[in-house]
Amino acid sequence: MNTAASLARPRTAEQSVDRLRWFDGVWTAVATSAVLFSYTFGAKAAAMMLLLMPVYFAVRFRTAPRFLAATAPILLLPGFAMLSAIWSIEPGTTFYYGFQYFVTVMIGTAIGAGTDRRQALYGLFAAFLLFAVVSLGFGRSVGWGSGHAVAFAGMTGSKNAAADTAAVGLLVASAMLVACIRERRIAIVAAALGLMLIELWILRRAESTGSLAASAVAVMALVAWNLARLMTTQARTAIFLAIGAVMAVAALLQKFWLAPLVELLLKSAGKDATLTGRTYIWEKAFALIDARPVLGLGYNAFWRHGNIDAEGIWLFAGIKERAGFNFHNSFLEILVHLGYVGLALYGIVALAMFGLLLLRTMRAPNDMGILFCAYLSYVAVRLSIESQAFAPFNFSTVMVMAGLACAVWNRAAVASGPAPARRPAITPQNGRRWR
Numbered sequence: 001m002n003t004a005a006s007l008a009r010p011r012t013a014e015q016s017v018d019r020l021r022w023f024d025g026v027w028t029a030v031a032t033s034a035v036l037f038s039y040t041f042g043a044k045a046a047a048m049m050l051l052l053m054p055v056y057f058a059v060r061f062r063t064a065p066r067f068l069a070a071t072a073p074i075l076l077l078p079g080f081a082m083l084s085a086i087w088s089i090e091p092g093t094t095f096y097y098g099f100q101y102f103v104t105v106m107i108g109t110a111i112g113a114g115t116d117r118r119q120a121l122y123g124l125f126a127a128f129l130l131f132a133v134v135s136l137g138f139g140r141s142v143g144w145g146s147g148h149a150v151a152f153a154g155m156t157g158s159k160n161a162a163a164d165t166a167a168v169g170l171l172v173a174s175a176m177l178v179a180c181i182r183e184r185r186i187a188i189v190a191a192a193l194g195l196m197l198i199e200l201w202i203l204r205r206a207e208s209t210g211s212l213a214a215s216a217v218a219v220m221a222l223v224a225w226n227l228a229r230l231m232t233t234q235a236r237t238a239i240f241l242a243i244g245a246v247m248a249v250a251a252l253l254q255k256f257w258l259a260p261l262v263e264l265l266l267k268s269a270g271k272d273a274t275l276t277g278r279t280y281i282w283e284k285a286f287a288l289i290d291a292r293p294v295l296g297l298g299y300n301a302f303w304r305h306g307n308i309d310a311e312g313i314w315l316f317a318g319i320k321e322r323a324g325f326n327f328h329n330s331f332l333e334i335l336v337h338l339g340y341v342g343l344a345l346y347g348i349v350a351l352a353m354f355g356l357l358l359l360r361t362m363r364a365p366n367d368m369g370i371l372f373c374a375y376l377s378y379v380a381v382r383l384s385i386e387s388q389a390f391a392p393f394n395f396s397t398v399m400v401m402a403g404l405a406c407a408v409w410n411r412a413a414v415a416s417g418p419a420p421a422r423r424p425a426i427t428p429q430n431g432r433r434w435r
Contacts, residue, residue: 023059024115028123031107035395036131039157046393053106070408071109073349074401078102080345081299084338088298097300100392108401113409117368125176128169132198152205163208167215168399170199175371178226218378225370236362281313285332296339326387333387357407372403
């Protein structure tokens with residue numbers, strides 16, 4: 001008997017992960033592409049997203065309970081949105097869109113907490129590269145402001161959405177560039193540089209001051225995080241504690257510097273001081289909040305056809321499709337639809353998860369953790385001028401929830417199962433074998 005042939009190599013949990021690791025990259029790429037192309041493909045993209053989670057659970061059924069338990073705090077957010085159907089002014093509408101929101105949030109949490117991090121990064125990069133190339137080749141321009149000014153909207157519904165996707169694509173490309181320079185993957189380095197150039201062009205042509213300023217902050221944060229990887233844990237802790245203290249002081253004193261900065265940016269971009277009509281929309285939001293401050297109107301109950309107030313805002317903003325609009329302020333959006341109770345829930349979950357992500361990334365830096373720390377910094381800058389992570393089948397919802405879920409990521413959560421028990425192998429010495 002051939003002794004070498006009789007020695008079967010024992011299977012381990014690590015090898016189980018390797019066998020299905022490709023699934024994580026492909027699934028992430030498909031999920032991200034579906035949400036990025038949702039404006040273009042509409043119901044087809046929505047149907048694809050509805051199928052994604054059943055596919056994920058079919059493949060990862062062994063670890064699904066652990067994944068759901070780890071991300072339960074985040075899933076409370078769409079759960080509360082669906083629950084608001086009880087007091088909503090339009091219960092059917094709230095439950096319908098609340099369910100879609102729940103699915104969208106689950107896709108994000110699966111990317112952030114239920115996939116192999118390296119493969120998830122490749123999947124994100126592939127999706128944003130595809131979207132950027134298609135946008136560059138087949139994208140459209142739209143009018144904006146007064147006069148005959150035009151801005152690039154690409155494959156999205158507006159110039160702001162195009163700028164938002166470009167800013168995030170720039171961050172993903174930067175993270176991919178750093179990872180592949182370290183791994184000496186020359187072809188992917190070239191692709192990442194190409195994506196960065198495309199996204200920078202789109203950012204410039206989309207004429208979005210908010211996205212441009214926020215992306216600059218996020219890129220600087222990503223660079224700082226990667227430089228911090230060269231330091232010891234103690235040095236990183238000291239630096240980020242100092243940065244945190246400065247940011248806290250800046251937040252307390254923002255009334256002295258934020259308004260002049262925004263005014264300067266608007267003036268340099270040739271925009272009016274009302275942020276292209278946002279102040280009018282915010283006045284309407286405050287009136288709605290005063291009417292139902294505790295629990296709000298119900299998730300997505302305001303933006304519906306036939307609602308006179310919503311129709312008036314659409315008319316004011318020139319939204320002919322009468323869809324895909326918001327209050328351009330995350331806090332006001334939550335307050336209008338879910339009240340102060342909803343805002344408190346969102347604030348507690350987001351701050352806790354973001355803090356945990358910062359802590360874990362500071363202690364053990366990795367490419368995905370750094371990417372999402374930078375991305376959530378980008379989102380934080382935009383919270384007061386855009387609605388973030390509150391819409392169903394929206395890429396910002398997927399990305400924000402993925403970033404928060406990344407805080408609870410555990411390698412064991414993506415293993416296909418525990419290693420089977422090892423049994424002795426047949427050898428000339430003991431007559432048994434490994435199975």
